[in-house]
Structures are given as C-alpha cells and as structure tokens.
Amino acid sequence: MxxxxxxxxxxxxxxxxxxxxxxxxxxxxxxxxxxxxxxxxxxxxxxxxxxxxxxxxxxxxxxxxxxxxxxxxxxxxxxxxxxxxxxxxxxxxxxxxxxxxxxxxxxxxxxxxxxxxxxxxxxxxxxxxxxxxxxxxxxxxxxxxxxxxxxxxxxxxxxxxxxxxxxxxxxxxxxxxxxxxxxxxxxxxxxxxxxxxxxxxxxxxxxxxxxxxxxxxxxxxxxxxxxxxxxxxxxxxxxxxxxxxxxxxxxxxxxxxxPVARELVCTDDAPKVCVTRVNANVLDTLTPLAREGLAALGKLPGAPTEVHEDRRTYVTGETPTRDDSVVTITVWIDNRGGLAHRAAVVPEIVLGLGVDGDGECPRNGVVERAAGYYLLDREPVSDVGVVPGMISEDPEINAAAVALWRGLRQLPPAAALSRVAAVREAILACRDSTGLLSQ
Structure with missing residues (x-):
C-alpha cells in the first residue's frame, strides 16, 4: 500500500x-x-x-x-x-x-x-x-x-x-x-x-x-x-x-x-395524453397543452381524441401505423430536463388538422395553416418562431394563409367549419386540398 x-x-x-x-x-x-x-x-x-x-x-x-x-x-x-x-x-x-x-x-x-x-x-x-x-x-x-x-x-x-x-x-x-x-x-x-x-x-x-x-x-x-x-x-x-x-x-x-423506454405512459383520465417512459416527467406539463389542441380539433367531426408522443424511428425507415383517433407530436426536452418549446405544442397538434404526414400523400401547407388557425381563432403567423428549428420562410406563404383565413372569417361559422372539415377529409383520403377553402 x-x-x-x-x-x-x-x-x-x-x-x-x-x-x-x-x-x-x-x-x-x-x-x-x-x-x-x-x-x-x-x-x-x-x-x-x-x-x-x-x-x-x-x-x-x-x-x-x-x-x-x-x-x-x-x-x-x-x-x-x-x-x-x-x-x-x-x-x-x-x-x-x-x-x-x-x-x-x-x-x-x-x-x-x-x-x-x-x-x-x-x-x-x-x-x-x-x-x-x-x-x-x-x-x-x-x-x-x-x-x-x-x-x-x-x-x-x-x-x-x-x-x-x-x-x-x-x-x-x-x-x-x-x-x-x-x-x-x-x-x-x-x-x-x-x-x-x-x-x-x-x-x-x-x-x-x-x-x-x-x-x-x-x-x-x-x-x-x-x-x-x-x-x-x-x-x-x-x-x-x-x-x-x-x-x-x-x-x-x-x-x-x-422497448421499455419506448413504452407509453398515459394520463388516467380523458382526453388521453401519452408520452414515452423516458419522458414521463413532462407528462403533467404537456397534458393541458395537448388537451387545448384536442379541444380546438374537437370542432370538427371525427376529430382525434388522443395525443401521443411520436415513437417512430426514422433511422431504420420504420413505417408508421396511422390511427385517425390519435395525433402524434414530437416532445422536446430543454436543458434542465423539462418540456421545451411549450408554445409549439398546440400549433403542432392543430395545424396539420390532426393528420400525420407520411410523405406520400399531397399536402398543402398554406391551406392547412389557414384552416388550423381558424380552429385556433387567431390570425396565421409564420412558422419561424413557432416550429422548433424553423429559421426562415417565404413571406408569401403566410400572406396566402392569412388571405384564406380572412375568407373563412367572413363566412357563417357552420359554413367555415364545413370547409375546414372538407380539408381534413381530403387529407385523410390522400387527396389534394388546394381550393377547398375558397370554393
């Protein structure tokens, strides 16, 4: 020694x-x-x-x-x-x-x-x-x-x-x-x-x-x-x-x-909100935001009733299984282990009208933005500052979405919601939604 x-x-x-x-x-x-x-x-x-x-x-x-x-x-x-x-x-x-x-x-x-x-x-x-x-x-x-x-x-x-x-x-x-x-x-x-x-x-x-x-x-x-x-x-x-x-x-x-880290941990009551076990500590913070997004989507017929953390592994080319009753979102964690980008949670749930993108069906971002912000009851804004990681965007995109949104606001609520519902149905059926808000 x-x-x-x-x-x-x-x-x-x-x-x-x-x-x-x-x-x-x-x-x-x-x-x-x-x-x-x-x-x-x-x-x-x-x-x-x-x-x-x-x-x-x-x-x-x-x-x-x-x-x-x-x-x-x-x-x-x-x-x-x-x-x-x-x-x-x-x-x-x-x-x-x-x-x-x-x-x-x-x-x-x-x-x-x-x-x-x-x-x-x-x-x-x-x-x-x-x-x-x-x-x-x-x-x-x-x-x-x-x-x-x-x-x-x-x-x-x-x-x-x-x-x-x-x-x-x-x-x-x-x-x-x-x-x-x-x-x-x-x-x-x-x-x-x-x-x-x-x-x-x-x-x-x-x-x-x-x-x-x-x-x-x-x-x-x-x-x-x-x-x-x-x-x-x-x-x-x-x-x-x-x-x-x-x-x-x-x-x-x-x-x-x-597989254990990937398991979902969910709220006991409805509307159900689920995150992976590795992010279970942010479930309480995420839940009210996710339910706010579901409430906005709830104005549409057949709207999703649950929010789940996205568990897909894109590295291996995993094919997602779509469930129209579930909205999947990315859960971001900040430097202290808490929920990051809280302001992005509700827009992420609503702006796609509750339908996950698969890269195969046509999607019109301008139409979906106008429809989503109509459900949120606020004027469309650029994705810069809303979507994590988005650093630039063509101003014409949001200007076009604002024009469509204003057109919806001039319609009776039932007629406007009918058009928004038609956009969601087109997305679910893998059809182009261009023009559905301006008919």
Missing part, C-alpha cells in the same frame, strides 16, 4: 485522471441539451466524448511508460531481485484505477444535473459505464506498454493524435460490426430518446478492450523480442472473440431500441 500511495503521488496517474475528469465534465456541460432527456442520453454523450478521453489516457500511459528510460535507471532496476512484473504492478494499478474511476465520475457529474428530472433509469446504463471505464484502463495500460517499447519524447503526443484518429475512423468504418468491436465511441450518436446500445455490442467492446489491456501489460512487463511478439496474441484472440460475439443485424448495430 505504501508503494501504491507513493506511485499515486509521484506518477502521472492522478494528474492524468484529474485532466480526464475536467475534460469530460467540461465537454458535457458545454452541451447539456444533448443529454438532458435522461440517463441513457447522458451515457451516450459521455461515451461519445471518449474520442477525447481515450487518446488522453493512451498518451498518459505512454508518458508514464518511458519513466525509467527518462530517468536512466533501467539497468539499475534490472539488477534488483524483484521481478519486473512485481515492480510494474503499482504502476498498472495506479494508472488503471485512477483513469478507470475518472469515467464514472464524469457520468456522475452529469447525473447530478438530471437526477430530479430523469424518469427512467435503464440497467444497461451501469454496464455501458463500466465498459467505458474499462476502455480507459485499456488505453492507459496499452500506453504504458507502448511507452516502454518506444521511449521517445514524441511517443506520447503522437499516440494522442493517433488515438483520436483511430477512435473516430474505426467508429465509421464498414462493415458496421467491425466498427462496433474496435471503437469505444461506436453507437453513441443519438437519433431518438429511446435509443440504447445492444448488450452484445457492449460485450464485444469489453472483450476487445480487455485484449488491448492485456497486450499493454505484456509489453510493459516482459523482456526480449519473443515476449514482445507474444503481445500480439491477446489482440488476435480478443478480436476473434469479439467478432464472434458482436451482432451482425443492422437493427442491433445502427438503431437499437430500448
């Missing part, structure tokens, strides 16, 4: 771990909107930032690995009765323990922010974080071995740059299963709130990182060319074992879904 404490005080272990912790936490808090939805988004964001942390751990290990060469004490230590493996054990423990602990602390630092709002904690989170910690241990130990093998001053910075390139390019390499095996950041790019990482992908990465860690140990503690050549054996065996474990199915590699 005394030797280990001394190693922690005098080696690069503590400094490297502190640097990794600072870099990881800073990267998270510079972009809180990417992970404020819950625990899995937080873990995926932390995993993505391994593109910075993994090369850092690799370079730190390489810097530490050349310590004996730098101090010119290699021959002196070789004359001691203690084996090199025993002498290197404190170094391995110090570097591995500190850097391995830094990663869960990064995730924990983010977790403090979302602990009061994250409604769903998947068990896969723990496993993914542990494998992320293992990947930093593997990087540090591999760096130690490479630093001893190539004890030049340029080795550590060269490995840092090389590490970034390797982590990035292996993540996007084809076939996908090979990227899943080789890159610690694979699968971290988020596309939807109920995304996860397939357990077999995590297992394959754990095997591969374990193999790299063992290779680093062999390079660090052995002598002679044959022993160093033997360090290639764990890499080959690890790659083979990981390749046997990793799935080949595109759904498991590209866009895996956590």
């Amino acid at each position: 005394n030797i280990l404490v001394l190693e922690l005080r005098r080696s690069a272990a503590a400094g490297a771990a502190l640097l990794a912790l600072v870099v990881g936490v800073a990267a998270l808090y510079l972009t809180p909107g990417r992970w404020s939805e819950g625990w899995m988004p937080l873990v995926l964001a932390s995993k993505e930032y391994l593109i910075l942390l993994w090369p850092l751990a690799l370079a730190a290990g390489a810097w530490q690995g050349r310590r004996e060469h730098r101090a010119k004490v290699g021959e002196l230590f070789a004359t001691t009765p203690r084996s090199r493996a025993r002498r290197m054990l404190p170094v391995l423990v110090a570097m591995g323990a500190t850097l391995g602990l830094a990663y869960p602390l990064v995730v924990l630092a983010g977790g403090v922010r979302i602990a009061s709002t994250a409604a769903y904690f998947p068990t896969d989170v723990v496993v993914i974080v542990l494998v992320g910690a293992l990947s930093l241990v593997a990087a540090a130990w591999l760096g130690l071995g490479l630093g001893r093998l190539l004890p030049a001053l340029v080795t550590a910075p060269a490995l840092a740059v090389t590490g970034v390139l390797l982590v990035f390019f292996t993540a996007i390499m084809r076939p996908d299963w090979l990227g899943a095996v080789l890159s610690p950041v694979y699968g971290s790019s988020r596309f939807y709130n109920f995304q996860t990482i397939h357990p077999r992908v995590t297992s394959a990465l754990a095997i591969w990182m374990g193999a790299l860690a063992l290779t680093g140990v062999v390079l660090l503690v052995t002598r002679g060319r044959r022993a160093r050549v033997a360090a290639v054996l764990p890499v080959l065996l690890g790659l083979g074992a990981a390749a046997a474990v990793v799935p080949r199915d595109e759904a498991a590699l590209v866009a895996p879904v956590d």
Whole structure:
C-alpha cells in the first residue's frame, strides 16, 4: 500500500485522471441539451466524448511508460531481485484505477444535473459505464506498454493524435460490426430518446478492450523480442472473440431500441395524453397543452381524441401505423430536463388538422395553416418562431394563409367549419386540398 500511495503521488496517474475528469465534465456541460432527456442520453454523450478521453489516457500511459528510460535507471532496476512484473504492478494499478474511476465520475457529474428530472433509469446504463471505464484502463495500460517499447519524447503526443484518429475512423468504418468491436465511441450518436446500445455490442467492446489491456501489460512487463511478439496474441484472440460475439443485424448495430423506454405512459383520465417512459416527467406539463389542441380539433367531426408522443424511428425507415383517433407530436426536452418549446405544442397538434404526414400523400401547407388557425381563432403567423428549428420562410406563404383565413372569417361559422372539415377529409383520403377553402 505504501508503494501504491507513493506511485499515486509521484506518477502521472492522478494528474492524468484529474485532466480526464475536467475534460469530460467540461465537454458535457458545454452541451447539456444533448443529454438532458435522461440517463441513457447522458451515457451516450459521455461515451461519445471518449474520442477525447481515450487518446488522453493512451498518451498518459505512454508518458508514464518511458519513466525509467527518462530517468536512466533501467539497468539499475534490472539488477534488483524483484521481478519486473512485481515492480510494474503499482504502476498498472495506479494508472488503471485512477483513469478507470475518472469515467464514472464524469457520468456522475452529469447525473447530478438530471437526477430530479430523469424518469427512467435503464440497467444497461451501469454496464455501458463500466465498459467505458474499462476502455480507459485499456488505453492507459496499452500506453504504458507502448511507452516502454518506444521511449521517445514524441511517443506520447503522437499516440494522442493517433488515438483520436483511430477512435473516430474505426467508429465509421464498414462493415458496421467491425466498427462496433474496435471503437469505444461506436453507437453513441443519438437519433431518438429511446435509443440504447445492444448488450452484445457492449460485450464485444469489453472483450476487445480487455485484449488491448492485456497486450499493454505484456509489453510493459516482459523482456526480449519473443515476449514482445507474444503481445500480439491477446489482440488476435480478443478480436476473434469479439467478432464472434458482436451482432451482425443492422437493427442491433445502427438503431437499437430500448422497448421499455419506448413504452407509453398515459394520463388516467380523458382526453388521453401519452408520452414515452423516458419522458414521463413532462407528462403533467404537456397534458393541458395537448388537451387545448384536442379541444380546438374537437370542432370538427371525427376529430382525434388522443395525443401521443411520436415513437417512430426514422433511422431504420420504420413505417408508421396511422390511427385517425390519435395525433402524434414530437416532445422536446430543454436543458434542465423539462418540456421545451411549450408554445409549439398546440400549433403542432392543430395545424396539420390532426393528420400525420407520411410523405406520400399531397399536402398543402398554406391551406392547412389557414384552416388550423381558424380552429385556433387567431390570425396565421409564420412558422419561424413557432416550429422548433424553423429559421426562415417565404413571406408569401403566410400572406396566402392569412388571405384564406380572412375568407373563412367572413363566412357563417357552420359554413367555415364545413370547409375546414372538407380539408381534413381530403387529407385523410390522400387527396389534394388546394381550393377547398375558397370554393
């Protein structure tokens, strides 16, 4: 223990771990909107930032690995009765323990922010974080071995740059299963709130990182060319074992879904409002807004009676099942884990007249905007500032919608609602609605 404490005080272990912790936490808090939805988004964001942390751990290990060469004490230590493996054990423990602990602390630092709002904690989170910690241990130990093998001053910075390139390019390499095996950041790019990482992908990465860690140990503690050549054996065996474990199915590699996170959580009373389990914390805030939108649509015959969060996974080309009694909307989460873009909820429900777009049937945005704002009893406005992400729009679009809306306002309410209902019926029947408000 005394030797280990001394190693922690005098080696690069503590400094490297502190640097990794600072870099990881800073990267998270510079972009809180990417992970404020819950625990899995937080873990995926932390995993993505391994593109910075993994090369850092690799370079730190390489810097530490050349310590004996730098101090010119290699021959002196070789004359001691203690084996090199025993002498290197404190170094391995110090570097591995500190850097391995830094990663869960990064995730924990983010977790403090979302602990009061994250409604769903998947068990896969723990496993993914542990494998992320293992990947930093593997990087540090591999760096130690490479630093001893190539004890030049340029080795550590060269490995840092090389590490970034390797982590990035292996993540996007084809076939996908090979990227899943080789890159610690694979699968971290988020596309939807109920995304996860397939357990077999995590297992394959754990095997591969374990193999790299063992290779680093062999390079660090052995002598002679044959022993160093033997360090290639764990890499080959690890790659083979990981390749046997990793799935080949595109759904498991590209866009895996956590079915529990995707489940709907609904209000007990009607009109029913439902969100995915991962966003259950915003249900109370969303409900009155969603019901306001349903009330506006309720002026039409056969209007929808429920609002559901959109659960479609567009990445995999999933074909939605249309239910004319349900309006689906996107639920946006702000940086604090609450409901974002609240002013957009009612317009999103009403402006499409309660019919989801499938990209196949003709839709006239000007007509639908005029009809929707008639139901809302207010003059049409541009989508800029209303629709999240909309930054520009041709002014003529809204001007045309205002003209149609004013025409509706001049009609008796029953006649105006009849025309709006005809627009909705045309949309449901996949017909062009152009001209239906001006007949």
